[in-house]
Amino acid sequence: MSLRRKKRLRRFFGHSALHVFFIVLCAVTLIPILYALSVSLNAENSLLSSDFRFIPKHFTLENYKEVFTKQAVMLWFKNSAILAVSTVMISLGAAIPAAYVFSRKQFAGRRAILEILLLLYSFPSVLSMFAIYKLISPMGLVNTRIGLILIYTGTMAVFGLWNMKGYFDTIPIEVEEAAAIDGASNFQLVTKIVLPLAKPSIIVTAIMILIYVWNEYLFAITFMTGAENYTLAAGLYSLQATEMSGSWPVFAAASLVVSLPILIIFFAVQRHMTSGLTAGGVKG
Template sequence: MLNTSKISNPNLKQNVFKRKTILKCTMAYIVLIIAIVFAILPILWILSTSLDAVNNLSSTSLGLLPRKFTLYNYREMLIGPDSHFFRWCFNSLIVSVTTTLFSLFLGVTAAYACSRFRFRGRKLFLNMFLLLNAFPSILSIVAYYKMLSILNLINTLGGLVLIYSGGQLVFTIWNLKGYFDTIPYEIEEASFIDGASSFDIFTKIVLPLSKPAIAVTSLFVFMSAWNEYLFAMTFTSNKNIYTLSVALWSLQNSGNYSTNWPLFAAGSMIIAIPVVIIFLFLQKSLVSGLTLGSSK
């Protein structure tokens, strides 16, 4: 007789495997959906508050629809009598873009040197940088203030750029060094044999292959400088050089807009727009570029 057990067993195992796979995928999707809901709800709530004419932030229910729709809060934020939004936006752009460029210039060169060259004090340098990152940034606020006072950089955008760039160097160097370590050194050796100089290897081979890591680092550095509040509030008192985060706080504490939560929510939504635009602009490098850059 034909033994059917040997024929049916593989089918049975395949069906069990499919069921387990479907169950795992279903559970994964459920967890992701719950996480997405918790991530989107606060954003929808802030958007609803910014479009609401009723100034009431506290509520017993989480309403996602404005009780009385209005665009007044956005108009007041952009062109209100106490608002200098475009001036503050310009200040934030100057600080964030300059911090990003300065941090990348120093971080890329330092990370490449630490990745490719072996010199005395390299490990100590990296470990000290990592140790500095373990302490809260607020501990250095007095030292920063004395340093900026000596350099006459209090109430200047240059002082903020100096502080932000120094604070982001730890992340920039460690993040880029880790990516440089994954690039095969044989590629550089082959280029050197073909007659390429060290500068050509760095600019024409290493940097193009590192676009994904540079894009990720740029985004995080820009976001950190764009959203920073503590140092900007401490080292600036002139409204003409306020960044958006400090300006939003100043409007919330001014006489005309005191405790105006819908206005605060409208400002928060507007401030988030540049970060979203940059994320969309760098999306190709952040997602598909990761695999593409490493495989090249």
């Protein structure tokens, strides 16, 4: 057996073991999700039962039909999508330049600001709702999407800045210097060199913000009135089966429906999360 074949064989077995490992891991991780899936496909209105099975005895798609026909899911989806896209765009628009200067420029107050920003996270924000209301109410932003976008972008701003600054730090400054010598303007430098290199970090940050907005319900139910203005997460919250009312299977079905778009987006953009650096020919 040649050395090459031996190596290939070893890799084959190694990878097979790895596949087994990940399949088991995913299966274990997904148990609660599969539980929800099974509840949502079950014809009996119950979250609990003494003989639970992953494949329900009385199979039905009725709950999904109800989610889409009786509830304003498409409307909520639209609201969520508008909020998510605007928040991601504005957050990135604000965070990229800020992260860039904090990474590249030396100026008075830089270090102090960076450290203070992190420390802000230690504030227990249980009571922040009232203050935020006091802020957006005079602006007339209660019960408007702009109000929510403002809150969401502000909440994610520290994370966006810090996260992208971290990645900018890893791009060697020599790359930019070389380009500058080649006669690139500042603007070209950023758009042609830095941003492509930072693409993975931008996508990672965008995903984080997207998921935050998608799942946020506290601000959404407090500041939005009327079911037609809800986001998906807020709508889901209102569908929540409580002791008094609601149906568990419909709620379970809705939970899964809400999380599906995120997973699809995540799957789709993963390709772009690979660093431009590793693919490019930059050698330290």
